[in-house]
Amino acid sequence: MTTRADDELWSAIADPSRRRVLDLLVSNGDVSASWLAGHVSFSRQAVSKHLVVLEQAGLVSRRKQGREVLYRVEPGRLDQATRAMADLASQWDRRLGSIKRLAEATHAAAKENEGSNTPLEGGCHDG
Amino acid sequence: MAGLVIEREILIEAPAEVVWRTITEPDQMSQWFADRVELVVEPGAHGFMQFGDQGGQVVVETVDRPARFSFRWNYPRGEEPVAGNSMLVEFTLTPEGDERTRLRVAESGHELLDWPDAEKQRYADEHRGGWAEFLDRLAKVLAMRQQR
Numbered sequence: 001m002t003t004r005a006d007d008e009l010w011s012a013i014a015d016p017s018r019r020r021v022l023d024l025l026v027s028n029g030d031v032s033a034s035w036l037a038g039h040v041s042f043s044r045q046a047v048s049k050h051l052v053v054l055e056q057a058g059l060v061s062r063r064k065q066g067r068e069v070l071y072r073v074e075p076g077r078l079d080q081a082t083r084a085m086a087d088l089a090s091q092w093d094r095r096l097g098s099i100k101r102l103a104e105a106t107h108a109a110a111k112e113n114e115g116s117n118t119p120l121e122g123g124c125h126d127g
Numbered sequence: 128m129a130g131l132v133i134e135r136e137i138l139i140e141a142p143a144e145v146v147w148r149t150i151t152e153p154d155q156m157s158q159w160f161a162d163r164v165e166l167v168v169e170p171g172a173h174g175f176m177q178f179g180d181q182g183g184q185v186v187v188e189t190v191d192r193p194a195r196f197s198f199r200w201n202y203p204r205g206e207e208p209v210a211g212n213s214m215l216v217e218f219t220l221t222p223e224g225d226e227r228t229r230l231r232v233a234e235s236g237h238e239l240l241d242w243p244d245a246e247k248q249r250y251a252d253e254h255r256g257g258w259a260e261f262l263d264r265l266a267k268v269l270a271m272r273q274q275r
Contacts, residue, residue, distance in 0.1 A: 103145050
């Protein structure tokens with residue numbers, strides 16, 4: 001089960017366009033919304049909208065430099081997202097590992113039963 | 128499909144039918160998933176899973192024995208689960224010979240629907256490796272920047 005804060009983080013980065021914005025911010029550091037808009041296939045308005053969501057999730061921060069507003073990634077929060085994502089993946093790896101053990105044990109037991117039952121076939125007696 | 132959160136797979140030395148029973152029968156599910164599972168494996172069936180002292184509802188989506196099984200979970204109490212308010216877990220079983228099965232799991236959810244599908248598709252194509260890889264890459268770039 002996830003918490004409300006996780007949900008906010010996930011929905012912030014679940015959107016492919018926002019991942020594109022994040023990606024650009026990670027690779028290019030402090031840039032303006034206009035610069036970002038020049039590097040994506042969607043509108044300047046859309047970029048601004050995405051930046052608001054990313055900011056609310058704590059993934060991006062802004063500062064003023066002269067007349068410009070520059071955006072940057074918050075490494076701590078992104079790191080948290082990366083770790084949470086890796087945790088989810090390893091949780092599924094553990095579950096798949098358990099499924100494998102269970103299924104293989106069931107299959108091995110069934111084969112063994114088959115083997116030992118064959119000579120007894122037709123030889124069952126009821127009390 | 129865009130926005131998949133997690134995709135993992137494993138190769139199992141057992142026929143698909145055996146794997147199917149392991150992932151769908153409540154008494155087996157309680158050995159690899161939740162502590163307690165109440166579930167009828169029928170499309171649309173509502174079930175319940177207990178994790179420690181927390182419990183949650185699940186709703187079965189796809190039942191295609193022994194190839195596909197999916198359910199939704201992690202949705203707000205009192206709501207019907209749909210794309211956008213729940214996590215979708217999808218299992219795909221692919222036989223590799225008579226006694227071997229490749230089991231894939233994909234967990235997705237929390238996608239916002241305010242973007243055109245074409246845009247999502249384009250970006251999904253660019254990041255075919257999926258989520259984990261994307262975040263891996265971000266983390267690496269960040270680590271490099273922090274070292275500077």
